[in-house]
Structure formats: structure tokens, C-alpha cells
Amino acid sequence: MAATKSALTYAPSVRARRLARSLKEARQRAGLTAVQAAARLGWSQPKISHIENGRTKPGVEDVEVMLTLYGITSPERDALLTLTREAERRGWWTNYADVFTGSYVALEDEASLIREWEPQIVPGLLQTQDYAREVIRAGRPHVDEHELRRRVMARMARQTLLRREPEPPHLHAVLDEAILRRPIGGWDLMKDQLRHLSKEARRPNVTLQVLPFAVGAHAGLEGLFIVLSFPEESDPDVVYTEGIYGDVYLESPEEIKRCTLAFEELCEMALSPEESVALIDAAAGD
Incomplete structure (x- = not known):
């Protein structure tokens, strides 16, 4: 690997x-x-x-x-x-070098297709500001308010990627249903997040699917991963995953193929984009 x-x-x-x-x-x-x-x-x-x-x-x-x-x-x-x-050119993220310490944001910024499996939280590109604050605070309980605000600002700046002109990347995300049911920050905050998620799912460059509880065992049980693809055919895909011990980038053809096939299986097992938005709307109504 x-x-x-x-x-x-x-x-x-x-x-x-x-x-x-x-x-x-x-x-x-x-x-x-x-x-x-x-x-x-x-x-x-x-x-x-x-x-x-x-x-x-x-x-x-x-x-x-x-x-x-x-x-x-x-x-x-x-x-x-x-x-x-x-x-050698500096990207926008270098203004947040204290927050973005790895390669991911630089790679994401040049991707044409982002395929993301997320079993725990709403993907960073689709989070509301209040939801992002709660997620960051939970992961870094000892962070002071200045750093917390800084990290939230960086995440909001990163989201402009999906609105970039003329060619924003396409985000295809598969979310576990548990994400819709976990009231991060309380139910009022979560309702706002779900409504925002439903709105973002209607973007032409966003495809959102939900993997329902009824599926049982599936190809994503080992944890989150993101497959980044790029406009130039000569640039191979990169798989990114993260955890409490840091970030990992997988670049071997075998690992990329394994993760790509796993994502395809998750898409087949998940609800359709239309059914997924309906479930998100229902969860927001609940």
C-alpha cells in the first residue's frame, strides 16, 4: 500500500x-x-x-x-x-496554512470529480457554519475560541469550490443514514443543516445518496474515504482517508481500484438521489 x-x-x-x-x-x-x-x-x-x-x-x-x-x-x-x-504558485489555502497542514485541499482544488463515502458526519463541503463549528469543537475539545473561529472560516472558504466558475468539480457523496439522525448541536441546528443539505443536493454539480439502515453490512464499514479524479488523464486518481492519527493518501493502482469499486458498490446499495433528497427532507421535517 x-x-x-x-x-x-x-x-x-x-x-x-x-x-x-x-x-x-x-x-x-x-x-x-x-x-x-x-x-x-x-x-x-x-x-x-x-x-x-x-x-x-x-x-x-x-x-x-x-x-x-x-x-x-x-x-x-x-x-x-x-x-x-x-x-510553485500559492493557492488560496496557503492563507490558512495553520489549518490545512496536509496535501488534501491542494489536491481537492484541482479535482474534477470528488467521490466521497462519509459514515459519520455531513461532508465538509456541505456543512453549515454552525454545524461545522460543533464538529470541529467535538474533534478538538481543547481548542480556544480564536482557533475555532479560524477553522470554521477556513472550512467556509473551502466550500466556495463547488460554486467556482467556470468549471466547478462534481461532488458525488454517499452518506450513511445515521448522519441524518445524529443531532449534532441539537435538533434546531440539525434541522438547518438538513435543509441546507437538501438545497445543496439540487446543485447540478452535486449528487447525493443516502445509504439506509436496512442495507446492513456494506463495502464502507472500514471507514470514510474520498477518491479524487483530475481533468488530465495523465494524473492518476488519489484516495484520501483520515482518522484520529492523521491523514493517509493511497496512490497505488491496486488501492485506488479497491476504493473505486467499493464506492460503486455503495452507490448501488444506496437510495437514488431523488429518494435520498426525499429522506433528507423527511428527516428535517421530523
Whole structure:
């Protein structure tokens, strides 16, 4: 299982991952091992490995000397240097670097399709401000009010992704029915959240399904996961999962296929989008 913890040197975007993959392929086409390339560049072998694994952000000068060594000429050379400069751009989330410490938000921002299985709470992209505050406070009981407000603000800023123009990503979420029945923050707050969920489900770029209690055992019993897909076919899907011990990113084809198939099974077992919205509306009425 190819897992990467959130404690990376920096949070690589999709472009940064694409650059790392391209540099590794260029070295291999040149017939050089990582050790040989490092020796010719006068670098340590770990530096090459960290760049190729996306753990270190290479500067333009570093990429230039690597491409020269590998014999890469234009137009490929120009394209990779442009990609290097794009990978260095700061995203909106860097204003919340104290909140978003991993790679997820950078990857989510570039995704064209977000498939999410959520067994416990309303997905972050669909939470109301009051609901988000209660969820964050429950997960971080010792947080002070300043940090709590900061985290809620960051979550609300993240939600603008679904309203982005011209091409927002498509969110397809499957929620366990328990989410609708758990009164986080009390019933009045929960009613507002359910009404908001019903409204968001009617967006053209949002598909929402509810997995009813009657299903019994299902493919999502091991916990939440999110499959991110990207516009460029050359960018492989990434699976994200999280827990009390941190974030994990799965990138091996086997793990991605397993999670994709699990999500498809959950969709087949869940209520249709229309039936799901009806159940959400009924739960809000109750």
C-alpha cells in the first residue's frame, strides 16, 4: 500500500506531482539511476529521490540542470519549466496554512470529480457554519475560541469550490443514514443543516445518496474515504482517508481500484438521489 502521511516537506499539488513523475521518467529515459544522476549533478541521492517522490519542491534552476543532464530539449523542456513555475504558485489555502497542514485541499482544488463515502458526519463541503463549528469543537475539545473561529472560516472558504466558475468539480457523496439522525448541536441546528443539505443536493454539480439502515453490512464499514479524479488523464486518481492519527493518501493502482469499486458498490446499495433528497427532507421535517 502506497501511503503518504501529511507530514511532508510541503503539500504538493497535482501539478507538482505531475512534475515529479515527469522528471523521474526523463531520468529513466536517459538511462541513469538516481545514484548516477545525483553524482553527475553533485547532489545527494536523497535529494533526487525526494524531488521524484514529490517530497521536495524543486526550484526552476534545479529543474533546468536536471533537464540538461537528461538531454531534454524544447518543446518538452519549455513545458516542464512552465509546469515547475505553475507548481510553485500559492493557492488560496496557503492563507490558512495553520489549518490545512496536509496535501488534501491542494489536491481537492484541482479535482474534477470528488467521490466521497462519509459514515459519520455531513461532508465538509456541505456543512453549515454552525454545524461545522460543533464538529470541529467535538474533534478538538481543547481548542480556544480564536482557533475555532479560524477553522470554521477556513472550512467556509473551502466550500466556495463547488460554486467556482467556470468549471466547478462534481461532488458525488454517499452518506450513511445515521448522519441524518445524529443531532449534532441539537435538533434546531440539525434541522438547518438538513435543509441546507437538501438545497445543496439540487446543485447540478452535486449528487447525493443516502445509504439506509436496512442495507446492513456494506463495502464502507472500514471507514470514510474520498477518491479524487483530475481533468488530465495523465494524473492518476488519489484516495484520501483520515482518522484520529492523521491523514493517509493511497496512490497505488491496486488501492485506488479497491476504493473505486467499493464506492460503486455503495452507490448501488444506496437510495437514488431523488429518494435520498426525499429522506433528507423527511428527516428535517421530523
